[in-house]
Amino acid sequence: MYVKAETKAPQDCVHREFHNIRELLEILMSEHTPSKHKIKVEAGFGWTPPTDVFETETELVIIMDIAGMNRRDISVMTDGKVLTIQGVRGEVAPPGKKQFHKMEIQVGPFQRLIQVPVPIDSGSIFTNYSNGLLEIRLKRRFDEGDRRTIEVE
Numbered sequence: 455m456y457v458k459a460e461t462k463a464p465q466d467c468v469h470r471e472f473h474n475i476r477e478l479l480e481i482l483m484s485e486h487t488p489s490k491h492k493i494k495v496e497a498g499f500g501w502t503p504p505t506d507v508f509e510t511e512t513e514l515v516i517i518m519d520i521a522g523m524n525r526r527d528i529s530v531m532t533d534g535k536v537l538t539i540q541g542v543r544g545e546v547a548p549p550g551k552k553q554f555h556k557m558e559i560q561v562g563p564f565q566r567l568i569q570v571p572v573p574i575d576s577g578s579i580f581t582n583y584s585n586g587l588l589e590i591r592l593k594r595r596f597d598e599g600d601r602r603t604i605e606v607e
Contacts, residue, residue: 501543501560507568514572514592521586522546522559528583530590534576537590540565573597 504519518539520528528541542563547554570592578593 500563500565503564503566505539505566505568509572509594512594514570514574514594516568516588516590516592518566518588518590519586520564520583520588523583523586525583528588530579530581530588532570532574532576532579532592534574535570537568537570537592538565539568539588539590 506515506517508515516537516539520541520543523541523543527543528539531538540563543561545561546559573595574592575595576592580589580591582589
């Protein structure tokens with residue numbers, strides 16, 4: 455009887471290595487970030503859309519590059535501590551037989567988990583998907599213990 459042994463494809467090993475290197479770089483970068491709050495972004499599964507996360511005086515802002523998607527295929531959720539953004543980008547090439555000469559646009563499911571580094575008002579989340587960019591704005595909640603400078607007009 456012949457039993458086929460399952461082996462991982464070489465590209466799975468390479469993908470895992472790149473993911474490990476990426477995680478290590480994020481840790482090193484976050485250790486040297488001159489910020490009182492560390493923002494950690496984790497990839498869940500599938501491809502990883504480029505994402506910017508930054509704070510203003512009043513908001514936490516997330517901008518994600520997910521061109522070519524329909525807003526119905528994007529989901530944004532939060533429990534106040536972690537923001538989860540997930541979706542599925544469908545095939546961008548037309549159906550039928552084709553020969554690719556270059557294939558760089560990633561398709562399929564994605565998920566990004568972003569730790570929320572400051573208290574937020576979960577009732578004030580604003581989202582906008584325009585020109586291929588998803589923008590999420592979360593209003594910061596200021597507790598009595600939070601200090602902030604207010605300019606005198």
